[in-house]
Amino acid sequence: MASLAKIYGPVMSLKLGMTNLVIISSPDTAREALQKNDAAVSARWVPDNPHALNHHEVSIAWLSSSSPLWKNLRTVVTTHLMSARCLDMTRTIRQEKSRELMTYFHENAGKSIRLSLPLFGVMLNLTSNLLFSEDVLDLGSDSTEDFKELVASALEEIAKPNVSDFYPFLRALDLQGRRRIAKVYLEKFYNYFDGIITRRLTGVTQMKENTGDFLDSLLKLHSDSNLDLRTIKGLLTDLFVASSESGSITIEWAMAELLRNHSVMLKARAELKEKIGSKQVEETDIPKLPYLHAIIKETMRLHPAGPLMLPHKVTEAGVEIGGFTLPKDARVMINVWAIGRDSTAWSEPDIFIPERFLLREVDFRGQDFEFIPFGSGRRLCPGLPLAVKTIPLMLASMLHEFEWMLPDGIRHSDVDLKDRFGASLALATPLQAVPIPVIATD
Numbered sequence: 547m548a549s550l551a552k553i554y555g556p557v558m559s560l561k562l563g564m565t566n567l568v569i570i571s572s573p574d575t576a577r578e579a580l581q582k583n584d585a586a587v588s589a590r591w592v593p594d595n596p597h598a599l600n601h602h603e604v605s606i607a608w609l610s611s612s613s614p615l616w617k618n619l620r621t622v623v624t625t626h627l628m629s630a631r632c633l634d635m636t637r638t639i640r641q642e643k644s645r646e647l648m649t650y651f652h653e654n655a656g657k658s659i660r661l662s663l664p665l666f667g668v669m670l671n672l673t674s675n676l677l678f679s680e681d682v683l684d685l686g687s688d689s690t691e692d693f694k695e696l697v698a699s700a701l702e703e704i705a706k707p708n709v710s711d712f713y714p715f716l717r718a719l720d721l722q723g724r725r726r727i728a729k730v731y732l733e734k735f736y737n738y739f740d741g742i743i744t745r746r747l748t749g750v751t752q753m754k755e756n757t758g759d760f761l762d763s764l765l766k767l768h769s770d771s772n773l774d775l776r777t778i779k780g781l782l783t784d785l786f787v788a789s790s791e792s793g794s795i796t797i798e799w800a801m802a803e804l805l806r807n808h809s810v811m812l813k814a815r816a817e818l819k820e821k822i823g824s825k826q827v828e829e830t831d832i833p834k835l836p837y838l839h840a841i842i843k844e845t846m847r848l849h850p851a852g853p854l855m856l857p858h859k860v861t862e863a864g865v866e867i868g869g870f871t872l873p874k875d876a877r878v879m880i881n882v883w884a885i886g887r888d889s890t891a892w893s894e895p896d897i898f899i900p901e902r903f904l905l906r907e908v909d910f911r912g913q914d915f916e917f918i919p920f921g922s923g924r925r926l927c928p929g930l931p932l933a934v935k936t937i938p939l940m941l942a943s944m945l946h947e948f949e950w951m952l953p954d955g956i957r958h959s960d961v962d963l964k965d966r967f968g969a970s971l972a973l974a975t976p977l978q979a980v981p982i983p984v985i986a987t988d
C-alpha cells in the first residue's frame with residue numbers, strides 16, 4: 547500500500563468486493579482525518595469477526611465513538627488503570643515482571659533464545675497482574691500454556707482475510723467459518739474471566755496488598771450498576787488482545803535493530819553504564835536515558851506495532867481529505883507504516899538512526915502527524931501511558947544486564963528485518979539471540 551501511495555497519492559480509494567476502502571498515507575492527510583475531521587472519521591468499521599457473541603456491542607475497540615458505552619469504557623480505563631496515580635501504584639508490578647524476565651535470561655545465559663517467547667509471556671503476566679493480580683503462565687516453563695496459546699491463536703485469527711468483510715451480504719453464511727472460530731476463542735476468554743470474577747466475588751482470591759486492583763474497580767462499578775458482567779469480560783478480553791503483543795513485538799524489533807546496528811547497541815549500553823552504574827534499572831531511572839528513548843521511537847517509526855491502526859469509518863457525507871470527498875460509510879485505514887517512512891517528513895527514511903530523535907522534538911502522543919504509532923484523536927491508544935513505562939524499563943534492563951550476541955555463524959548484517967503482517971507487525975523471521983550476563987544481580 548505504501549508503494550501504491552507513491553504512485554497514486556496519499557489518499558487512495560480501493561473497491562474491495564462491495565466495500566469502499568480509503569487509505570491515508572501522509573502526515574498532512576492523517577492530520578486532516580484525525581484532527582480536522584476527527585468527529586466524522588472516528589467511528590469503527592467493524593469486520594465480521596467481532597460480531598461473534600455480539601462482542602462488538604461491548605467492545606472498547608469496536609464500539610462507535612458516539613456510543614455512550616464506549617465513552618464510559620474509555621473513562622474507566624483512563625481513570626482506573628492508566629491515571630498517573632494508578633500507574634504509580636502499579637510500579638512495583640512492572641518492576642517485578644521485568645525482574646522475572648531478567649531471571650529467565652540469567653537462567654538461560656549462553657543459550658540461543660527465541661526472544662518473542664519470554665517477551666510475549668512476560669507481557670501477558672504483566673497485563674494479568676495489572677488487571678486482576680494473578681499470573682496467567684509460568685515464564686520458565688516450555689509447555690504450551692493454555693492462556694498463552696489462546697491469546698496467540700486469537701491474534702492470528704483476527705488477521706485472516708474473511709470473504710464476509712468484502713461481500714457483507716454473505717455474512718449470515720459465514721462461508722469460511724471465521725465467525726464460528728472467533729466465537730470459540732471469545733467463549734474461552736469469557737469463561738476464563740468468569741472463573742476469575744467468580745473467585746474474586748466469592749473471596750477465594752484477593753488482590754495483593756489489599757489496595758484494590760483494576761478488577762476490584764470494575765466490580766465496584768458493577769455493584770453500582772454502572773457496568774454489567776458481560777461488558778467487564780469483553781473489556782478484559784480487549785485489553786489482553788491489545789496490550790500483550792504490541793509491547794513484546796516492539797521490544798523484539800528494537801533488539802533486532804540493535805543487533806544489526808552494533809554501534810547503536812554499544813552507545814545505548816554506554817549510556818546505561820554512565821547513568822545507572824552497576825545497579826539494576828528501576829522505573830524511576832528511565833527519564834535519565836534520552837538515547838534509549840530515541841531508540842524506542844526510531845523502532846516505532848520503522849516498525850509500528852499497528853501499521854494500519856484499527857479500521858475507522860466515515861459517518862458523515864461530504865468529508866474532504868486531501869481534496870477528495872470520502873464516501874459515507876467507507877472504511878478508512880491510516881497507513882502509519884508509510885507515514886513513518888515518508889521521505890518529505892524524514893531524511894533517509896528507511897535507515898535506523900535514533901539520533902534523529904535527539905535533534906528534533908517529535909513525540910508519539912498524537913500531535914506530530916509524521917509519527918503516530920499510537921494513533922491520534924479520539925481513538926488514540928488508551929494504553930499509551932502504560933506502554934511508555936513498560937517498554938523502556940524492560941529494554942533498558944535487557945541491555946544493562948546482558949551483552950547480546952547472535953547465535954553461532956550469524957553476522958550482524960544477517961539479522962533479517964523483513965516483516966510479516968498479522969494482527970500486529972511481526973518479524974518474518976523470529977529473532978534468536980544469546981544473553982551473556984554482564985552485571986551481577988542480587
Ligand code: HEM
Nearest residue numbers: 606607788789792851852855856919920921925927929933
Ligand atoms: C507498543 C505498544 C502499543 C502500540 C504501538 C499501540 C497502538 C495502538 C493503535 C495504533 C491503536 C488504534 C488507534 C486507532 O485506530 O485510531 C490502539 C488502540 C487501542 N489500544 Fe493500543 N497500543 C499499544 C499498547 C497498548 C496497551 C498496553 C494497551 C492496554 C493495556 C492498549 C489498549 C488499546 C485499546 C483498548 C485500543 C482501542 C481503543 C479504541 O478503539 O478506542 N494498547 N493501540
